[in-house]
Amino acid sequence: MRISSRCEYGLRAMVYLAGHDSGRPVPLPEIAAGESIPAPFLERILARLREAGLVKATRGVSGGYQLARPAADVAVGDVVTALEGPLSLVGCVPDDGACARADSCASRIVWRRLDSAISGALNGITLEDLTREAVSP
Amino acid sequence: MRISSRCEYGLRAMVYLAGHDSGRPVPLPEIAAGESIPAPFLERILARLREAGLVKATRGVSGGYQLARPAADVAVGDVVTALEGPLSLVGCVPDDGACARADSCASRIVWRRLDSAISGALNGITLEDLTREAVSP
DNA sequence: ATAATGCCGACTCTATTGGTTGGGATTCGC
């Protein structure tokens, strides 16, 4: 149960973009250098984020990446979900009958709680919050 | 970011033990059958739980496993930690200088929050809570 | 002695992670 580097890097990159939102796109090498992320790897990460509609890219000279939405409209949970898949920790939490013992399974209580704790924590912070660092502990 | 089967199984087994605490040890095959867990795999899981001091085993005929402490004294977090390693999701959360950019890193705020949300959710429930199912949603 | 049980080490198979490499396709400035 560990956050992948992919996800760490991705969030850092998004925060970087949020903090350098001057209207013109930021080239990948700049982000990579600024955040010490291996450039080719970052490229794959940004591809995912683009597919998820979180960043938009412009090609060609003086191209680069920008946030697709205002930073205040991007929750950290969006970023994590785009990179890590659905936040749900265990398959059986949405009761779709996948687990035969679902109703008699006391453990589900735990996973359900955990799920909502995680979503709460991640969806309650936006990129803007992070750039302002105005998050209460 | 997904809970391993190991961990799912382990928690189920612990709940089973908590619910069948009649003073005499419960043999592994019984747990395995009752919870539909492949027996050899469960064996490895119980080994970890024993090393962590959460269950105790008695060998020989009519041996088996028992909780090492009363169910009310075992938090779910204890079980998960024993099976999944430390709950911390990202290396840099305890500030041990491992990450050079630690103080300027806005993302840490997120991971720290997430960390405490997770510990809160998992350490706030004990095995007894689960057997009684008296957990508020 | 035997059977039931736990203990343990070695093994396989698969998917994921964390990358790298190499080549395209676009677009700007000249």
Place this chain on the structure above:
DNA sequence: GCGAATCCCAACCAATAGAGTCGGCATTAT
């Protein structure tokens, strides 16, 4: 049009972890 900067993409690779399995040994009640 040319070249440089940039994004786009597919293929590849090594290491690790997850999920089990297998076979044998140690212990103990009967």
